[in-house]
Amino acid sequence: MTWTTPLFSPYHLAEIDLPNRIVMAPLTRARAGAGNVPTALAAEYYAQRASAGLIISEASQICPEGQGYDSTPGIHSPEQVAGWRRVTDAVHDAGGRIFIQLWHVGRISNVAFQPNGAPPVAPSAIKANAMTFVHGDFVPTSEPRALETDEIPGIVAAYAKAAGNAMAAGFDGVEIHAANGYLIDQFLRDSSNKRTDAYGGPIANRCRFLFEVVDAVTAAIGPERVGVRIAPVSPANDIADSDPTALFTQVVDGLDKRGIVYIHVIEGATQGPRETAQPFDFVALRGRFRGAYIANNGYDKALAEATLAADHADLIAFGRPFIPNPDLVERLRRDAPLTPFVREKLYGGGAEGYTDYPALAE
Template structure:
């Protein structure tokens, strides 16, 4: 496992190990999407990660997709996150914030009746969303006009500024899992014409404009990007996921990013393919892998040079001291899915540390 415990330079940061915590939506924010003491405890418990990537956080007001997810668009939210980052830094950790727009995955019952927005008026099918009135079908979104997109970019820029004020070490732009930027990127959800539709260079335009804005706030080496070319979550498809990641990996070399974070598979196993190999072949910067890696597989991927680090999701959810457990060869706590999104400390801050 020694490869997992080598330091790694990620942009402006030196990570003490290559065991990262993936962004995990846990729906523990308080009223008005403000992070509270419980979230501070949760992240501080996991500060031994090489890097913590905090959960999907609303860049802009009125785009809730999870009911109790955090935001970074108000002064109260900035203050709540400052409490979190202070706790993580006091525990010796490093933390990025994942900034996010829910796109068509949002619902009017979560957003004062507002219709969700998307690149095209295509709803998420065959799934439901949790709302204050129980689970409801997704609604048909409104297609954004081209002249509205500068406002989206400005919203991400403001979120980046607020994350800086909240004491984060950097940000990760959420370009994955069927949310707004990913909806523009993949041709199964983007059927528009014009400068933001059609060929990949147009579909990627909004994501790249957001990256430009965020790098403009944070500078070189403090902004990462997460992509999921294969994941069908939120009713997503692309006709050529390997071609998509190949084009993106080449294009992203033009940006001074901290890293590229690639989800290698599909939650539902509907779409298959190898997107890690072309990402490694074409992207010159730090490449992070994610989705279902065991510690052994992660160490092998790093040792072979296929990846530079691995982000662990449910393993870190259930094991606050995951690096220590891996190093000791100790058994891992099993996660409890019934408490992934429930309120309170159960299944959140009560997983035991290694004795």
């Protein structure tokens, strides 16, 4: 059958053929098991949503210090790799494709998660006015310490090792999380990066950590398997920059030169309005990048179709609608009603509010 609308047309993402332009965005669900290992329930959850053109998994920490929330999965231990292999096998068996999002939260953490109760690390010792999820409750972040210059190569290497682990776990690729106020974003922004070494000050220096991570990851697994998520004007997790247009022009130009397969762009405030206090030209940003542009934030079917038809994006990411609608692709195709999610079941728990949302046929 041939679809006549852009959203349901196929797309060739480097070496991967996508059957439609619908991406399942990363969604933290806080349901990892002991040792932050993905469970059999996670395999069921992702397999239920395998009709998406591409799934991007929930954010997964690259090292123990990278954790900031309860029961979030990692991709740094053999047990975690084995747990993720069960997930990727289930998705592939269901006909899907899946990338993993690589995560280091930086200062958006609490001493409860840090080895030996140490402070979280950040570009600068500036506490975020933000919350983390600890033992079932949202609590303030802890005061971070500034990374020493000679510590940074070890974190870059952890990203590359995590990417290799992702390939061993059967993922089709990785997305480097450089958005929403986490570690890479903290290096990018002049509000959170007050360093005076090669990683601070001018925009080129603040981009250095991101580009070193991208270079290490692409060297490990190839640029055709690497995407990067950015959020130019989102204030998530107490992040801000005085000139996001200048900053993200350099970010995207540098990513374009590195030949990565996509950029995944949060247009506006994460889980908030598309228009923010800082105007931003996302169409111009898209024009600077030769790979795929994944548009994210507040998309419904009509806006998705219009955006694709105008060639302002190649793929459209849907986040929370995928939680209660495992068959979101089919519902959008049929213009069927969407089930609302149960907010109280977003984080933690078991199958309820996770794998028990019915598909249309049920």
